Amino acid sequence: MGWRGMLGFDYGIVQAPLGPDISGPELVAAVANAGALGLLRAPDWEAPDHVRELIMKTRSLTDKPFGIGVVLAFPHKENLRVILDEQVAVLQLYWGECTEEIVNEAHKAGVKVVPQVGSIEEVKKATDAGADAIILQGREAGGHVISQESMISLVPRAIDIVQGRNIPIIAAGGIVDERGYVSALALGAQGIALGTRFLATDESYAHPTYKRKLIEYSTTEYTDVFGRARWPGAPHRVLKTPFFMDWRNLPSDVNEAAQPIIGHATIHGVDKEIRRFAGTVPNATATGDLESMVMYAGEGVGLIKEILPADEVVRRLVEGARRMIHERLTDDSSV
Numbered sequence: 590m591g592w593r594g595m596l597g598f599d600y601g602i603v604q605a606p607l608g609p610d611i612s613g614p615e616l617v618a619a620v621a622n623a624g625a626l627g628l629l630r631a632p633d634w635e636a637p638d639h640v641r642e643l644i645m646k647t648r649s650l651t652d653k654p655f656g657i658g659v660v661l662a663f664p665h666k667e668n669l670r671v672i673l674d675e676q677v678a679v680l681q682l683y684w685g686e687c688t689e690e691i692v693n694e695a696h697k698a699g700v701k702v703v704p705q706v707g708s709i710e711e712v713k714k715a716t717d718a719g720a721d722a723i724i725l726q727g728r729e730a731g732g733h734v735i736s737q738e739s740m741i742s743l744v745p746r747a748i749d750i751v752q753g754r755n756i757p758i759i760a761a762g763g764i765v766d767e768r769g770y771v772s773a774l775a776l777g778a779q780g781i782a783l784g785t786r787f788l789a790t791d792e793s794y795a796h797p798t799y800k801r802k803l804i805e806y807s808t809t810e811y812t813d814v815f816g817r818a819r820w821p822g823a824p825h826r827v828l829k830t831p832f833f834m835d836w837r838n839l840p841s842d843v844n845e846a847a848q849p850i851i852g853h854a855t856i857h858g859v860d861k862e863i864r865r866f867a868g869t870v871p872n873a874t875a876t877g878d879l880e881s882m883v884m885y886a887g888e889g890v891g892l893i894k895e896i897l898p899a900d901e902v903v904r905r906l907v908e909g910a911r912r913m914i915h916e917r918l919t920d921d922s923s924v
C-alpha cells in the first residue's frame with residue numbers, strides 16, 4: 590500500500606526542499622518527527638560550515654532521519670562533501686545531472702540519492718545512474734519547474750520504466766490533500782512530494798506575509814519573469830499577485846540585474862539585497878516591499894485554507910488517504 594513507508598520512512602510523504610532557506614531545521618525536524626521525509630535546502634553557494642550547522646541544528650530537534658536538497662546548477666562540491674561526511678539519510682538533487690559518480694560516492698557514505706526530474710528521458714537516466722528513488726515533478730508544481738507535462742501523463746509512464754527495479758516514483762506538483770495523494774497512488778506512485786502545502790505551515794521559514802498570500806490567492810501562472818540573470822532558462826510557477834499581474838509581460842531583455850533594490854533578507858546567514866524581479870521569495874527576515882517579491886506556489890494553492898503545523902499536514906494526509914481508500918475505493922462486493 591502506497592501510503593505506507595518507503596526508503597525506511599514511516600510514510601511515503603516527502604516535504605520538498607524549499608529554496609533558498611524556507612525548509613530549515615524547524616520544518617524538517619517537525620516533518621521527520623511526524624514520520625515523513627523532510628528535506629533541508631543547501632545554499633546556492635559553497636558554505637560547508639553552514640551546511641554542517643543546518644544538519645546539526647536539525648539533529649538537535651529530531652532523532653529521526655532526514656535529508657537535504659542540492660541544486661546542481663549552482664556551486665555545490667564543498668557542500669556535497671559535508672553532506673556525505675555527515676551521512677544524512679537522503680541527498681535530493683535538482684536541476685543538473687544525477688551522475689553515477691555522485692550516486693556511488695553517496696552510497697559509499699550510506700546516503701540514499703533521490704533526484705527530482707521532469708521528463709521520461711530523465712527518469713531513464715536517473716534509473717541508469719542508480720538513484721534510490723525518483724521525484725517526478727509535473728508542470729503543476731510550485732517553484733522552479735523542470736517539467737513540461739502534467740503528472741497524470743508522466744507518472745504511469747515512469748512506473749513502466751522502473752518496473753521490477755525497486756525504485757519508488759514520488760509524484761510532485763499540485764498535491765495538497767488526501768485527494769491528490771490517493772490520485773498519485775492510483776497512477777502508480779509510491780510516494781508524494783509536497784512543496785506549497787509545507788510552505789504554508791507554522792514551521793516554514795517563509796515570511797508571514799507570503800504565508801498569508803498563499804491563503805488569499807488561489808491561482809498561479811507558469812512564467813519566466815523572475816531571476817532571469819541569476820538562474821537563466823529556469824521557468825517557475827508563481828502566485829498571481831497584483832505585482833506579478835502588472836509585470837507578467839515583462840520584455841524578454843529585462844532582468845533583475847539593473848533594477849532597484851526593493852528589500853533585504855538574511856539568507857543562510859548572509860545579508861542579501863533583493864532587487865525587483867529577483868527570484869528570491871521573502872523569508873522570515875525579509876524587509877522592504879514584500880508585495881513585489883516573487884511568491885512561488887503550485888497549482889493546488891487554492892486548496893490551502895489555513896496555516897497548519899507540519900505534523901498536522903502529515904497526519905491529515907495519512908489518515909485522509911487511509912479513510913478514502915477504505916470508504917471510496919474498496920470493492921465491497923469482494924468483502
Ligand SMILES: Cc1cc2nc3c(=O)[nH]c(=O)nc-3n(C[C@H](O)[C@H](O)[C@H](O)COP(=O)(O)O)c2cc1C
Binds near residue numbers: 606611732763784889
Ligand atoms: C517556495 C518553493 C521553493 C522551492 N525550492 C526548491 C528547491 O530548492 N529545490 C527543489 O528541488 N525543488 C524546489 N521546489 C519545488 C519542489 O521540489 C516541488 O517540485 C514542488 O513544490 C511540488 O509542487 P507543489 O508546490 O505544488 O507541491 C520549490 C517549491 C516551492 C513552492
